[in-house]
Amino acid sequence: MSAASSTVAASTGTLLSRVGPHLPGLALNALAFLVGLAIWWAITAAKLVVLPGPQEVFVRAIELAANGQLALDIFSSLKRVLTGFLLGAALAIPVGFLMGWYKIARALIEPYVQFFRMIPPLAVIPLAIVTMGIDEAPKIFVIFLASFLSCVVATYQGVISVDRTLINAARVLGASDRVIFPRVVIPASTPFILVGVRIGLGSAWATVVAAELIAAQSGLGFRMQQAQLYYDLPTIFVSLITIGVLGLLMDRLLQATERRLTSWQERAQ
């Protein structure tokens, strides 16, 4: 089998080098996906590991989608992620600007940010349960914390790395600080902030599963937790894949927004 796949690879290789850049990247992505699926199938079909194969997982996905459980789980998880993330980013951006622009604010806030950054958000979960109960509050709080911390650092780095020459150029054209902030500092740090927002969303998404281990009634993380009790591997797979796909979709959406908002940037070719 490995001999067969290597011949396939070899012939694909020559094909690719001939077709070259005309073959869209999307086709290569699809090819990689199919190859991955085939490997997964081969390993499980040969019973090399005790894992469900692609067909089993697919059937379970259809079942969960049909009885509405998947949609409910997705909705619950997304609601938590987006609430926590939006609150986190909404607070992180002004705080980041404050830290970047005013030395005093930086000196006052930075030690706290750096300190709390060292505590994994998941480590806050026990405290959150004790103080906030087992409602939505502790889950959203943990996600909020995760996205706030990664977003605030990026925003503040963005503000302090604004090119001094641009600020000087604005000053010699007669701009006061009140003009420089909205007209120069905000646009110049937008690329950094958007990177921060992306990282923030990533960490929010990464935190949701753990947050849902706190006595949730629904959610992709909760579903996996339940499935674990019943040794229901296909459901765990469905949840994991859903988490990955949704995360990827959100990231791509932000990336597209980022490209639109920062199309003025000189990018390395």
Next chain:
Amino acid sequence: MSQPKLSFQPKLSFQNVSRRFGEGDKSFLALDRLNLDIADGEFVTVVGPSGCGKSTAMNIAAGLMDVSDGKVLVDGRPVSGPGPERGVIFQQYALFPWLTVRQNVEFGLRIKGLPASERRRISDHFIGLVGLRDFADALPKTLSGGMKQRCAIARAYAVDPTMLLMDEPFGALDALTRVHMQDQLLDTWSRERRTVFFITHDVDEAVYLANRVIVMAARPGRLHKIIPVNLPAERNEDVRLSKEFTEIRNQVWHSVYHQKPQVEA
């Protein structure tokens, strides 16, 4: 061209200007008691080895840096902070990359609070003057280095400064583009006359552009020599290739590259 007489009030005047960086033992004197008067409408170029304080002097004149001692006067008034009568052109262009050429040129006009029609009229004029009419709506990332610098010049001119402070504006350009930009700058200067304080490390450029070349020395940064450029007012290739040009060029070269070392003051 005859040497401008300084019988009138100088446009820009450095009076015993010193600037020290750092504190205590680690401090160094970037500029040591600079005395220099520049006449209204005069084009002076400043050359010198690195660390001679030429950029420090320009930043002080621009109001972007404080003096440690002495004072700088513009039209007889002491400088405190940047002012619209002093336009500055940076080596790295410093265009706002998220704004188009026109929006960059209109940046200072918006701050002045001019109405849109007036801004448009002024930006049209200066974008045309630097030959970027076809690129008025382009973003800086699509422009070449020379075009970016022309946009920066138009932006500085638009707010109608009476003086231009230029810090190695053509330093990042290739030799051919640089010669072209020099001719264009002189052309613009002859049509819209301003006092120009132009820093360069290129001796040819210094002589070609200037009424006077200011040669500075390093460690500590200080005035070394002022060399008048008695060449025809109309500068062109003939001037560039003339014997007189070469003589002055050699004189400047000698005073830049064969400075006697001096002990730190």
